[in-house]
Amino acid sequence: MCNNYINLEMNNIAEEHLCCAISDKKHQHGVDVKRAWLAERILEGHVFRKLDDKGKVFIEYAPLETAWVPVNGENYIYIYCFWVSGSFKSKGHGKKLLEYCIEDAKSHGKSGICVISSKKKTPFLTDKKYMLNHGFEVVDTIADYELLALSFDGAEPTFADSARKQEIDTKELTIYYSKQCPYIPNCIEQVEKFCQANNIPLNLIEVNSLEKAKSVPCVFNNYAVFNKGRFKTVHLLNEGHLKKKILV
The missing domain is CATH 3.40.30 (Glutaredoxin)
Structure with a gap:
């Protein structure tokens, strides 16, 4: 089992695959579009960390101040996407990726990490139960959608008005x-x-x-x-x- 992880950087983003769309030809245009968007975001501190293997195993996050989401807060990290799928599940990859994000946030003096989830498991959103099991808490709610946060200093983000x-x-x-x-x-x-x-x-x-x-x-x-x-x-x-x- 591969346990090596890499971050997409300006020197490798053109060659490395994007884990969330690696096999379906109808999405290859979307991969090119995403790659171009991501190249601009990396300069803002955006992180895309993935397993060094052809599988959907990755975490993607950015400073909340530059994250393209209607969430406000100071000195936070926002998780866009966190995905471990198929045969890669139940092998500790999710825990390792999340721990990397947490340690990265702490090393940069961040106040915490947040992510959008939902009361019930919803496609294209991070699983609430998994995040709660790793210390995240619900800090804001809009209907069925919830903002989860792992605060290091008591500060909490909120959905934008x-x-x-x-x-x-x-x-x-x-x-x-x-x-x-x-x-x-x-x-x-x-x-x-x-x-x-x-x-x-x-x-x-x-x-x-x-x-x-x-x-x-x-x-x-x-x-x-x-x-x-x-x-x-x-x-x-x-x-x-x-x-x-x-x-x-």
């Missing part, structure tokens, strides 16, 4: 999205084709700056869906999920 709105003026299907996930471009393409074929009005809003990400009107990690003016989900939509879960 804008995220509590969960409403927008337009009634048409609206998707806020960024380029930080390699699955997003294909999902957007599927939704666009379906909506065009079925004459469904669609409003796509690219979150392409830190300022936009900090002020989105809902919970947002890299994707958020509204329909009929109400926030629905952070779940990345393909055609099937759109028909079954949103347009009902």
